[in-house]
Amino acid sequence: MKDVLVRFAQPSDLEQLARLREVLWPExxxxxxxxxxxxxxxGTFPRVMPLxxxxxxxxxxxxxxxxxVGLRSCADGCNESRAVGYVEGWYVEENWRRQGVGAELLRAAEGWARGQGCLEMASDTAIDNLVSQRAHEALGFEVAEHSVLYRKTL
Ligand SMILES: CC(C)(COP(=O)(O)OP(=O)(O)OC[C@H]1O[C@@H](n2cnc3c(N)ncnc32)[C@H](O)[C@@H]1OP(=O)(O)O)[C@@H](O)C(=O)NCCC(=O)NCCS
Structure with a gap:
């Protein structure tokens, strides 16, 4: 991976990160x-587990x-006796894809999770997001479960 540094985000990244997040989560x-x-x-986001x-x-x-990347107390297919590292969001700009940037971000996330005492990493993606599925599986994830999400208005 040429000329790219992976590091923890800092407050000065806010504007660029907000734009990238909007592409990933346009809701x-x-x-x-x-x-x-x-x-x-x-570090003041109201969340029980670190992110x-x-x-x-x-x-x-x-x-x-x-x-x-955050911690979750449990995730499908993982050992419930210990918190797992969870990929909450993962995005690489189109012009940077297939150059190892996603892999390097994941490697750093796994290092962070190990440092938190985790022995497993978990993630999820949409059933029609084949690129994400390929990337997860290429980087060592295995499918833990396929599930259907429901909702109804009350
Ligand atoms: C998923 C994503 C983050 C991967 O980022 P990336 O920087 O392209 O990933 P890498 O270059 O590190 O790819 C790692 C491996 O994943 C696999 N992979 C990645 N993109 C792929 C594609 N389009 N087709 C097939 N395999 C792919 C390859 O095996 C690749 O290794 P290789 O290039 O040596 O063959 C990026 O495609 C993305 O931002 N997608 C849109 C947002 C998204 O879907 N995020 C995940 C939601 S959970």
Whole structure:
């Protein structure tokens, strides 16, 4: 991976991260993402388990991608006796894909999770997101379960 540095996100990344998050999660606006990021990046986001953001910074200072990793007390297919590292979000800009940036972000996330005492890593992706499935499986994940999500209005 040429000229890309993977590091923990810092408050000065907020604007770029908000834009990248909006591409991955368009249900919220960049402004809304910015409000949430402001809390996450200074460690005051109201969440029981820790969550950190890793970014891949290109040589010109722009962000090529990010990965949000947190702890979950359990995840499908994982040993329930110990918290697992969970990939909450993973995004690489299109012009940076297939150059190892996603893999490097995941490697750093796994290092963080190991440091938190985790022995397993878990993640999820949409059934029609074949690229994400290929990437997960190429990087060592195995399918734990296929499930159907339901909702109804009350
Ligand atoms: C998934 C994603 C983060 C991968 O990032 P990336 O930087 O392209 O990943 P890498 O270059 O490190 O790829 C690692 C391996 O995954 C597999 N892979 C990645 N993209 C692939 C594709 N389009 N087709 C087939 N395999 C692919 C390959 O085996 C690849 O290794 P190789 O290039 O040496 O063959 C990126 O495609 C992305 O941002 N997608 C849109 C958002 C998304 O779906 N995020 C995941 C939601 S959970």
């Amino acid at each position: 919220s606006s960049a402004e809304e993402h910015g409000e949430e990021l402001a809390l996450i990046l200074v 950190v953001i890793l970014v891949a910074q290109a040589g010109d200072g722009t962000l090529a991608g990010f990965l949000e």
